[in-house]
Amino acid sequence: MLVHLNNFFKFFFTVVLISVFPLSAVSEEKKVDLLEINWSFDGIFGTFDRTSLQRGYQVYQEVCSGCHSMQYLSYRNLSEKGGPEFSIEEAKAIALQFEVNDGPNSDGEMFMRPARSSDRFVSPYPNVEASTAANGGAYPPDMSVLAKARAGGADYIYSLLMGYEETPADFELDDGVYYNKYMSGNKIKMSEPISDGIVEYADGTSNTKAQISKDITTFLIWASEPHLESQHRMGFKVIIYLIILITLVYLSKQKVWSRFSSKTEEEETFDKVERAVTKYEGEDPKTFK
Amino acid sequence: MNETKYIPKSKLGQWLDSRLPLLTLSHHLQSYPTPKNLNYWWTFGGILTFCLITQIITGLVLAMHYVAHVDHAFQSIEHIMRDVNYGWLIRYVHANGASMFFLAVYIHIFRSLFYGSYKTPREVIWIIGLIIYILMMATAFMGYVLPWGQMSFWGATVITNLFSAIPLIGESITTWLWGGYSVDNPTLYRFYSLHHLLPFLTFGLVILHICVLHVPGNNNPIGIDVKKNNNETMPFHPYMVMKDIFALLVFIAVFLWFVFFAPNVLGHPDNYIEANPLVTPAHIVPEWYLLPFYAILRAIPSKLGGVIFMFAAIFILMLLPWLDTSKVRSAVFRPIYKKLFWVLVFTVILLGYLGAKPPEGIYLILSRVATAYYFIHFLILLPMLGRYEKTDPLPMSISDPVLDKPGVLDKFKKVASKYEGENVSSFK
Numbered sequence: 001m002l003v004h005l006n007n008f009f010k011f012f013f014t015v016v017l018i019s020v021f022p023l024s025a026v027s028e029e030k031k032v033d034l035l036e037i038n039w040s041f042d043g044i045f046g047t048f049d050r051t052s053l054q055r056g057y058q059v060y061q062e063v064c065s066g067c068h069s070m071q072y073l074s075y076r077n078l079s080e081k082g083g084p085e086f087s088i089e090e091a092k093a094i095a096l097q098f099e100v101n102d103g104p105n106s107d108g109e110m111f112m113r114p115a116r117s118s119d120r121f122v123s124p125y126p127n128v129e130a131s132t133a134a135n136g137g138a139y140p141p142d143m144s145v146l147a148k149a150r151a152g153g154a155d156y157i158y159s160l161l162m163g164y165e166e167t168p169a170d171f172e173l174d175d176g177v178y179y180n181k182y183m184s185g186n187k188i189k190m191s192e193p194i195s196d197g198i199v200e201y202a203d204g205t206s207n208t209k210a211q212i213s214k215d216i217t218t219f220l221i222w223a224s225e226p227h228l229e230s231q232h233r234m235g236f237k238v239i240i241y242l243i244i245l246i247t248l249v250y251l252s253k254q255k256v257w258s259r260f261s262s263k264t265e266e267e268e269t270f271d272k273v274e275r276a277v278t279k280y281e282g283e284d285p286k287t288f289k
Numbered sequence: 290m291n292e293t294k295y296i297p298k299s300k301l302g303q304w305l306d307s308r309l310p311l312l313t314l315s316h317h318l319q320s321y322p323t324p325k326n327l328n329y330w331w332t333f334g335g336i337l338t339f340c341l342i343t344q345i346i347t348g349l350v351l352a353m354h355y356v357a358h359v360d361h362a363f364q365s366i367e368h369i370m371r372d373v374n375y376g377w378l379i380r381y382v383h384a385n386g387a388s389m390f391f392l393a394v395y396i397h398i399f400r401s402l403f404y405g406s407y408k409t410p411r412e413v414i415w416i417i418g419l420i421i422y423i424l425m426m427a428t429a430f431m432g433y434v435l436p437w438g439q440m441s442f443w444g445a446t447v448i449t450n451l452f453s454a455i456p457l458i459g460e461s462i463t464t465w466l467w468g469g470y471s472v473d474n475p476t477l478y479r480f481y482s483l484h485h486l487l488p489f490l491t492f493g494l495v496i497l498h499i500c501v502l503h504v505p506g507n508n509n510p511i512g513i514d515v516k517k518n519n520n521e522t523m524p525f526h527p528y529m530v531m532k533d534i535f536a537l538l539v540f541i542a543v544f545l546w547f548v549f550f551a552p553n554v555l556g557h558p559d560n561y562i563e564a565n566p567l568v569t570p571a572h573i574v575p576e577w578y579l580l581p582f583y584a585i586l587r588a589i590p591s592k593l594g595g596v597i598f599m600f601a602a603i604f605i606l607m608l609l610p611w612l613d614t615s616k617v618r619s620a621v622f623r624p625i626y627k628k629l630f631w632v633l634v635f636t637v638i639l640l641g642y643l644g645a646k647p648p649e650g651i652y653l654i655l656s657r658v659a660t661a662y663y664f665i666h667f668l669i670l671l672p673m674l675g676r677y678e679k680t681d682p683l684p685m686s687i688s689d690p691v692l693d694k695p696g697v698l699d700k701f702k703k704v705a706s707k708y709e710g711e712n713v714s715s716f717k
Contacts (some may be wrong), residue, residue, distance in 0.1 A: 044550060072364070072367040073371075141562070145367065145561045148553055148558065148561040149558050149559065149561035149562045151558045184571075226371055227370075227371075227377045230377075231377065231378075231549050231550075231552075232549065232550070234378070235546075235549025235550055236549075238549065239542065239545065239546065239549075242538060242541065242542045243542070245538060246535065246538045246539060249531070249534055249535045249538055250535050252531060253531040253534075253535050256527050256528065256531045257528060257531070257532075260325070260523050260528060
């Protein structure tokens, strides 16, 4: 009976191990490895490259914002700590380039006014339906949390921007659909957004496709996690604090536990005998009193 | 429990204690005798209490800023993340706290399985614990719906739809749960309301769980009853308190590492896309801690069958104290059960892995094998083991294994034979 059980386990394990590992590798849909970049914001000490964020905003403004909204960001965020850190005046000036619909005023009328830095980023379309209709039936997703909404995060976004390639001869594409190496199904409705020289950087940074893609990716990561730098800073302090506290508590625990004689009566007797035995080893027990 | 009656020293204390025995309770909690051989797997009870309290406190703060409305829920989460002071911290603690809570509860449950803590006289502790676990799953599921992301919406749709499999009344139940004809605003409202209520019910049950535990006292790794007068127990305070605090801090360090450095790895990226009833995600998956049950659900070809098996997988645990017929509690002395235990752990993890995969091909076959084995373990193997397993001899007391220090016992025997016939008590 028991022998059967043992064999059953071995059989069960073997079957499972043999089937799971090699087969899962085969049946997994073929995935392309993402391009990997050493991002400055990765890791425990990761921080944003300020100038890259500022350039990234420029790319968003000049390239992406024609179709993609960023409705959860406000212009004031651009001057906040841990972000692109434009000066407050610069953020106000950026806001002034846009107009928002406000009201009603005391006459009950809606009116347009220049945006203030407390306003949300002005969206390119009034609603999702308008945005979808204007883009051939594909809604350009809001970019506020886009980087967190895609598996692979920064690497995925960068790869996607760099992943436009010639359509392979045996691959069929409809009109208005483009081939992208990293898009799931390789079909994407957005035409290649970034190319060499599509923006002109004021700070003289080379405006290659790769550089522009890096800048906009950095900007999108910040947009989706604006407190990332605080997270990292606080996290580091908290972990150091905990390591010290854990050490102290462990030592206190040991100290407290050493007060407790964990020995039972039998153990005490045993110890007594053992001590005696060691002491008198080799002696003639007849001499014991 | 044969504790001596506690009488407060001060007159005021006596007056209060005879009317509201808080001091007696406090004395009991401090002096509560715990087996001295408890290992670190026993620290998860305290850790779980911490998790529940953390979830309640962070949850209350989140509730001050969250808006339960389909048009505003997603936006209010972003408001918390961006504009509320330390809102990102509170939300990430709450979201990762749920995962940590389940991690701890699974360790706690498997510890109980390994050391036979569910056996007589602790069946009621076990059953109350399972009710807490079921409430936790319901609370976590409803909490995951609140951000109103894609996985929130579609997860809610899939799970609530399960009830429609019930014959005759299923459709009506689903409509009643939804408060309409699909997952929509009324569903979000009621989930929010229940998500707020259930943790307090859980808290009450946790108190009950601890009260009931204090009747027979803790089980221990050896699984035999401790003799309370033989130095085999130590008072809860300060010994267990210090040990629990130490373990808790290590747990918190892991917990906060996720919060600060990988706050989204345990979630699904799709939940950062606002819910859209017109777009179905490629794969609808629940949170990781529900995946084993999701795999069982999909392993059964019929919808009703899947639902029955999924619920059976949880409720079968309620019968465990009677399905496991072995008189020996701890797996330490049960050579075959020990192996079965690890096979079960492996099966549950495998089911979790399969729950995240599409139900097709080899994944489906494996899900069925693993599901079958899960039930075979509880319904066939455990009752049989109680009759056929040859268990190792149990020690006389929890201290005995300490005597088994390598070599010492042999030395003792050798010396003992040497002095046979002598009067040992004359030794100094």
